[in-house]
Amino acid sequence: MKEYNPHEIEPRWQKVWEETQANKVNEDASKPKKYVLEMFPYPSGDIHMGHVRNYTIGDVIARYSKMQGFDVLHPMGWDAFGLPAENAAIKHNSHPATWTYNNIETQKASFKRMGFSYDWDRTVVACDPEYYRWGQWIFLQFWKRGLVERRNSPVNWCPNCKTVLANEQVTEGECWRCHGAVEKRDLTQWYFKITDYAQELLDDLDQLEGWPERVKQMQANWIGRSEGAEVDFILCDKEGNAPENPSEDDIITVFTTRADTLFGCSFFVLAPEYEGVADLVAGTDFEKDVMGLVEASAKVSAVERAQGDHEKHGAFTGRYVINPVNGEKVPIWVADYVVADYGTGAVMAVPCGDQRDFEFARKYDLPIIPIILGKDDPLFAELDGVSDRKVVQVDWENAYDAEGILVQSGKYTGLVGGKHSEGEAAIVADLEASGRGRRKVEYRLRDWLISRQRYWGNPIPAIYCDHCGLVPVPEEDLPVMLPKDIDLAAGETLATHEEFSKCTCPKCGAPAHRETDTMDTFTCSSWYYLRYTDPHNTELPFDPEKANRWMPVDQYIGGIEHAILHLLYSRFFTKVFRDMGMLTYDEPFSNLLCQGMVKDENGETMSKSKGNVIAPEDMIAEYGADAVRAYILFMAPPDKDLLWDEGGLAGIYKFMNRVWRIVYDLAGQADENTLFQKDASEKEIEKAFKTLVRERHRVVGKVIEDFDRNNFNTAIAAIMELANAASDYLHKASADMRKADATKTAFDAELATVLVELLAPIAPHWAEELWTTVLGHEGSVHEQPWPDFDPEKAKDDEVELAVQVNGKVKARITVAADAAEEAIREQALEAVAGATDGKTIAKVIVIPGRLVNIVAK
């Protein structure tokens, strides 16, 4: 017998697979397709255990699917544009491309050492002009469809990364990449109008049955749909008089979900960034205070805003608006607790029903008028049914924001108030009738800011011409090539790179200059899965026919950190391609698996600074790739965090060795006494054999069930049970004894085959070696059909049942598998006669194959 030596067999088989193009995609239309995809990596150095986990899961699914008879697409590529490459280039005085391509080679070599079954002919590298030209093409199509906008607005600016960021890339006021504090700036930038798809992106979450609930929830929260109404307030002049014939300029509109509380509006608030604040107070006594507040709040960083204690600051403008429901004059304040870019940036304040307004009213001593009360409120008896204003101040601790009864609310008094209440509906209906309000749905989702002031990205294909204005680069001129000669260390940028920025206007031919911003790297990752379906196309980003055959991705695997970012953007791109007629699907990823993190033995995240990183290469060097793969699948369900435990890895390595010896023994090639220990009695041998045959069928069924639900840990546990049954049998029955019995000889061969096939997706090199060298089969194990099983043979002819008395197990009985209920009942009653002595049997519940419960009193 040859010892199991992963270091010898793994490189050997990797070479063979490469030579035989074992992982090439077949494009065999006679088979059902399966697209298995793992999120492509960013090439920052070598791979870590998180990658190993992510890609092992994908590889097992891909290999298993292939054996199940699917035509499998399982590609890999690199998300290769981005800031780390640029930073590394500046640090080492080299070029981002050098760093990027070196890392790609390193990672690719590691992937091959892990035995991942990618078709390398389909590799997509995002910084390759053959790829990014299509990113530019897509940009132009979006532009044609009105989905591209260049506009000025307050944006997130990361001073550290020296670029703007999308909303999705700011977490608690920090940059997603460098974790530095983000600032607000007013800049003109490029946007993709993802908000045009807000409703559909929300609605179609329902289609995604194969997605984790938490990811769908996160996206729904991010989109943040809110139903309410816009209400128009009329602005009084500086003397406080309402205009007789108000024009559009005299209207300030608010968005509210609580129009039912309009009668409790005791002040009105504008965000400091609200356009026109300066005009409101220009030349008045209030100008100084108000503009001071505006300046002060502009200085507050996004981090402070996000993490601060939310102390509210405000200033009165000296101006008033008219409340449309009761004609009341309401003072206008400017306050930093109003979000400028949500709704209209102006809100009606109802301190009795909104905690923020309440706190503000307390601080600045503004009226808190009770207009909605719970029935158990002490004030309710006094105000129930009172429609005119009677009480104008309360001494509550907090606002009342639950459902209640409207009081002091004119004709609406007595109606139920609250979100989506009858009171709200009645008031909005009247506002609509009088033209002072309208139904409105707001979203938290903002348009996607896609321009970046960085070099290492995909150039935005746009030209500025003094005569023609903003002009798209004609499609035939694509790609706009990123210039190679750039001295980043010396501070050169695309904007200062004259050769790049200078051009002629495609419309009029006059001298013009290019846009020098590049696109967010997330634009690259929003469609790479489509390029894989047709990676060498030179006419289009992909052939719709090919994409429609392979799409949607049947199983997508990646980290939870993309729950919003990449997964939302990709859904958006897919919907646009569908509307362009290039895709027939609404959603790109049918099933999503978010793998848990790999942590150290204390549950801490692995990081270089903590010095607790386990390098995949070290583990491969010690135990081989197959053991690492099996270990990572076995130690935890895929969506849970995995705590690294080398003892567990050693255990799996032991298991691989054990099955290795079992297969040798079953193949009749074991050394003397490898497993065999003693001739057991014929009865014992027959029993062990019967059990083993049963296990062979049961376990194959169980592994299929588990693989189909991505329960790799229990699938491996089941294979271990089969190995245990085989081991028990082989200890008892000698090779000679088995050879003398044709049934047993045949079963030995069958079992060896099944064991190797079951483990093939998990330990591909191990399986291939045993398949060819030991079992002597032709071809690759990975080309074999998945083993079959007979559920009938998985059943025992006798079963043990637990016998309970009042739910407590008191005895066990063995009955024939097909025993009649009446017979089981009798046997059970007899078995627990002692425990039921002197009691009345009230009921006997027989659950065939499981237990008997006797209710005795």
Place this chain on the structure above:
RNA sequence: GCCGGAGUGGCGGAACGGCAGACGCGGCGGUCUCAAAAACCGUUGUCGAAAGACGUGCGGGUUCAAAUCCCGCCUCCGGCACCA
């Protein structure tokens, strides 16, 4: 604050409402060995000598039967957050 998810032996984790703890790690005892490693066998929830009792975060409930379903809490993890 709002929205998700999770709490099971010493540890990782199993359990269509039906024998809690599969499988593995670790521990203990043994076989082999001069010895050790490897390999193999047995054992291992807690208390108890045993019979037995108790056990799935806490408190209730439904059920013949609850880790699982319902109600009310606690703790931890994740997301969002001054979004009107």
